[in-house]
Amino acid sequence: MATPLETDGVWLVIIAGGIGTYALRLSFVALFGRLDDVPEGVERALRFVPAAVLSALVVPKLVYADGALALSPGNPRLLAGALAVLVAWRTEDILATLVAGMSGLWLLTFALG
């Protein structure tokens, strides 16, 4: 299925994504009621979803610049991302991570530009 994302596509994403997400939330609350009922393999796999998915979303944003790999100090997003990782690790705070990463990006863009 390769429907292009026109307005209808966006609505389809909202509706299908919403129904599916709701089904995930309701699943055990509605049907079972015990953690023991989650198959052990599924439960183990679910533990890795946040780390694997979020990293897959983030890392390409940091290492690509204008469509090409840019693993040099001249890529401000790489350094700003590294700073954000440090702040996220120390504070575990979304706002602090945002402020540090954006300030870092602006300063580096200014310094390198």
Add this chain to the structure above:
Amino acid sequence: MTSPREDFLSGVRVAAPIILGIVPFGMVAGVAAAGVGMSAIQALAMSVVVFAGASQLAAIELIGRNAPVAVVVLTVLVVNLRHVMYSASIAPHFRRQSAKWKAALAYLLTDQAYAVSLLEFENDEETSRRWYYLGVAVPLWVAWQIATIVGVLLGAQIPSGWQLEFAVPLVFLAVLVPAVTDRATGAAAVVGGGVAVAANGLPYNLGLIVAALVGIAVGLAVESAFSVNSDDAGGEGEDRRESGGDRADDGEVA
């Protein structure tokens, strides 16, 4: 005994500082939605219907890259798979609620509402499950919707030189870093990110799905290898089960 009203209000008090953390996240979702050309109504509809920040940002990202509808929906579901775990974990506490209440409570299930409520439920038998949870979850819901609208309104005003789209990966980083708690989750993150870079050129933006699946598989493999080692070091599994009182000391219990 506490009254439902008191339980609701103590939930609200716990939610207040969490709101400070999710407001910028919601604003980023609004700004990003406006940035890829979604209308204000679509942005708000997504926040109301999907109501899951990281998956919304992932969807907006892919919408901006004109990915196929099926890939975007699949991505939303993969990002939100963890809710199955929350659902299973909190379900025993909601067992006595009516079907209608279960349906409503499940809609409000988020990382924050889950974590805070479960902690309270496990510490206090008396707390009203329904009202404490609603006290936490409803303010979070309201704050998320308002933050989205503010973000959409701001988004149109902000010059592109500010590179505000970088806020999206930063929010993911802020959620990702605390999710890496041991070497298995670390391996899942490193491999997921690495495969995503390598598979960046795959059609339909399938690289993300492939990277997520490979990352999860590697995490499982590392966990298995590691637990075999610690079984060797820690002796027979049965011995440990018999000394039930020591279970809190067993680092492997997740």
